[in-house]
Amino acid sequence: MEIVPLDGNVGAEVRGVDLTEPLGDAELGTLRQAFSDHLLLVVRGQDLAGADHDRFIRYLGPLETFDNGAQVQFMTNKKVENAAEAGSARLLFHNDGAYREHPRAGTSLYALEVSPTSPPTSFANGVRAYESLPADLQEEVGKLTAFHMLDLEDPYGESNRQRITELRPGRTVEEVRHAVHPAVITLPHSGRKALFVSEFYTSHLVEYGESSGEGESLLQTLFAALYADDNTHSHHYTDGDLVVWDNLAVQHARSGAVDTNPRHLRRLVLRSVDW
Structure with missing residues (x-):
């Protein structure tokens, strides 16, 4: 092997x-x-x-x-x-x-x-993305939690970011699948740390609030580390x-x-x- x-x-x-x-x-x-x-x-x-x-x-x-x-x-x-x-x-x-x-x-x-003609599956390394962040940003993000969601009844949901602020009229948070997890998780089998936010399911960082521009800016910084060409x-x-x-x-x-x-x-x- x-x-x-x-x-x-x-x-x-x-x-x-x-x-x-x-x-x-x-x-x-x-x-x-x-x-x-x-x-x-x-x-x-x-x-x-x-x-x-x-x-x-x-x-x-x-x-x-x-x-x-x-x-x-x-x-x-x-x-x-x-x-x-x-x-x-x-x-x-x-x-x-x-x-x-x-x-x-x-x-x-x-x-x-x-x-x-089948599309490929692309992969992004959450461990390397976390390790690429400056130490002060690692510390900041390590204290945060992220709100993840999926509206199974959204006809356009499979290819668009899921966000509470963009729920369709009449839909409530209680009607969609959702959970809160640390923005940085520790892998149970190795102890390594990984970013656990994504461009699909992550609505917002809880501590900043669902409509925070500052919180969204921080998420975009994390997405840039995750989806950099040399990390995929x-x-x-x-x-x-x-x-x-x-x-x-x-x-x-x-x-x-x-x-x-x-x-x-x-x-x-x-x-x-x-x-």
Whole structure:
């Protein structure tokens, strides 16, 4: 097994491994260290059954059960059972489930059938973004909390920033999914710190208030650190590619709209990163 860092200062490619076979102890140790160090792993050219995908992701922790009781979803433009409600428009950078009390710990996608015209998934490194901030700004942001939200009934919500001040007429905060989390979180498995605000789900910084220009200016400073070109990586899928990332440390985006050509990916979520 070989671990090769990707460009953009986030992620690594895992080479020389066949995921249709169980990993040995030495390979497991290498895999887990790579995930802890690089936060995003890419394995190319795998011909996997569902059980193979499940086994590999369980090396990193237990699988999450979705609201419908299933443990697998599909990010897809096909009509299949357990298709995720992710629409077809561009998706802004986000951490999955930040609007929940307990955000997702990790996410994996496996490309079953993806056309060359399919938009890539882009990734941003929240750990490196935090570490790039001046010490005084790290200290300031470390004392703040952020309000995250998602209005599932907003027809344009999938490609626009979610903000309390921009709720549609008649909608209230109580009617949308929302949660408050620290703006800087500590990763449970490594102790590293990461920015936990996003251009999709973060409405505002609580201590500044929902309409504060100063608070919004600070958020834009954090977004600039997160989404800088040298802090992001885009993965263009081919069939058989598997990606898995730490959802608390790494944000992701769908960097374009999905057309009518196939884009069919199998999705698993980690309830925790635990080994």
